[in-house]
Amino acid sequence: MACEAPVGxxxxxxxxxxxxxEIRRELPGESFLYVADCGHIPYGEKTPEFIRERCVRVAEFxxxxxxxxxxxxxxxxxxxAVADLRERYPDWPIVGMEPAVKPAxxxxxxxxxxxxxxxxxxxxxxxxxxxxxxxxxxRVVTQPCPGLMERVEQGDLKGPExxxxxxxxxxxxxxxxxxxxxxxxxxxxxxxxxLEELVPADISLIDTGAxxxxxxxxxxxxxxxxxxxxxxxxxxxxxxxxxxxxxSILPCLWGESADVEAFSK
Numbered sequence: 001m002a003c004e005a006p007v008g009x010x011x012x013x014x015x016x017x018x019x020x021x022e023i024r025r026e027l028p029g030e031s032f033l034y035v036a037d038c039g040h041i042p043y044g045e046k047t048p049e050f051i052r053e054r055c056v057r058v059a060e061f062x063x064x065x066x067x068x069x070x071x072x073x074x075x076x077x078x079x080x081a082v083a084d085l086r087e088r089y090p091d092w093p094i095v096g097m098e099p100a101v102k103p104a105x106x107x108x109x110x111x112x113x114x115x116x117x118x119x120x121x122x123x124x125x126x127x128x129x130x131x132x133x134x135x136x137x138x139r140v141v142t143q144p145c146p147g148l149m150e151r152v153e154q155g156d157l158k159g160p161e162x163x164x165x166x167x168x169x170x171x172x173x174x175x176x177x178x179x180x181x182x183x184x185x186x187x188x189x190x191x192x193x194x195l196e197e198l199v200p201a202d203i204s205l206i207d208t209g210a211x212x213x214x215x216x217x218x219x220x221x222x223x224x225x226x227x228x229x230x231x232x233x234x235x236x237x238x239x240x241x242x243x244x245x246x247x248s249i250l251p252c253l254w255g256e257s258a259d260v261e262a263f264s265k
Contacts, residue, residue, distance in 0.1 A: 002066075002068070003068075003224075003225055003227050004031070004227055005031075006065070006066070006067050007030055007031070007032050007033070007068060007069050007070070008032075008035070008058070008061075008062030008069070008071070009032055009034045009070075010035050010055070010070065010072055010073060010074065010077065011034075011036055011073045011077070012037050012038075012040065012041050012076065013036050013041045013149065013152075013187065014038070014152060014153055014187070014249055014253055015074065015149065015152060015186035015187030015188075016034065016036065016073030018186050018209050019073035019097065019209045019213070020032060020254075021254070021255075022209035022210045022212065023071065023213040023216055024235070025213065026210070026213035026214060026217050027213065027217055027227070029229045030220075030227050031227070031235070032235045032236070033062060033065060033235075034235060035237075035238045035240075035263055036239040037054055037239075037240050037241075037263070038153065038240055038241025038242075039239070039241045039263075040240060041149070041150070041241075042146075042149055042150065043074065043077060043080075044076050044120035044121065044185075048079075048080040048124075051076065051077055051080040054077075055072070055077055055080075055084075055085055056081075056085070058263075059085060063089075068225045069092070069093040069094070069219065069225065070085070070092065070094045070095070071095045071096075071216055072085075072094070072096040072097065073186055075097055075098060075099060075117065075118070075121045075185055075186065076120040076121045076124075077096075078096035078126070079124035079125075079126040082096035095212060095219055097186070098127070098208070099115055099117060099121065099208070100183075100184075100207060100208045100211070101113070101134045101135055101140070102133075104182050104204075104206050105134050105138050107180050108138060108178075108179055110177050111137065111138045112141065112176060112178045113138055113139070113179075113180045113181075113182065114140075114141045114173030114174075114176065114178035114182065115141070115181075115182045116145050116148075116173075116181060116182065116183055116184055117142065117145065117182075117184030118145065118149065118184075118185050119146065122142045122184075139176075141172070141176045141178055143172065145165070145166075145169045148162070148165050148169065148187070148191075149185060151165065152187040152188075152191065153187070153249075155249045155252050157190055157193070157252075162194065163198075166191060166194060166195060167198050170198055170199060174199065174200075178203075179204065180203070181204070181205050183205060186209070189207045192205060236259075237258055237259070237260045239260055240262075243260040243261060246260045247259070
């Protein structure tokens, strides 16, 4: 594969744009293909088998367009499918993501960490293994957040309903003594400004977008696939939902306007 080939980035919806933003900051010379599977959200309520099928379909789409690597910019998709994808495509770099349990365990002062995530992520075996590996000496309080991802999909980052949902999900974590909150869904970093209004200033908010970007950079260098430094060649966007809806939200979440193409369901 040529170093100039694009990187494919995939999420169930618009949340992966928070990861893509960090990747572009870390790797300004790369080009990207982004697929948002908005026609099938929320992934947190889907079976692992369904999610794996969707991930394979998107992987084949990226490979057909010459992508040199794939990023699963979705915690739920990573939990369900990354192992199978790596087995299916052993010579193709695939970078996944997972809730930031390890850095949160290092950051907490009270030894109590809260996790805001989808039901699918919290119920996965991979998340359980993550807790066994990194959280043996701390208490982890998990909080599923139904409806929150959908607010971000609609571009409602600070409205009354979003505030009501987020406040309701955060309150029991604060009552439990959490001093560190893991944003375990790629949609949630877009809610950081609102979250900072709802929690004390000494509460740490941790997500993994920057860590994923650094990992992708390392993998591309290890494989000899890193592009030369310079301005981004281009970013192309597809969605299995309504392209016009996705296009309308791009300026808010991505900071730029762009064309959005239909991804076949």
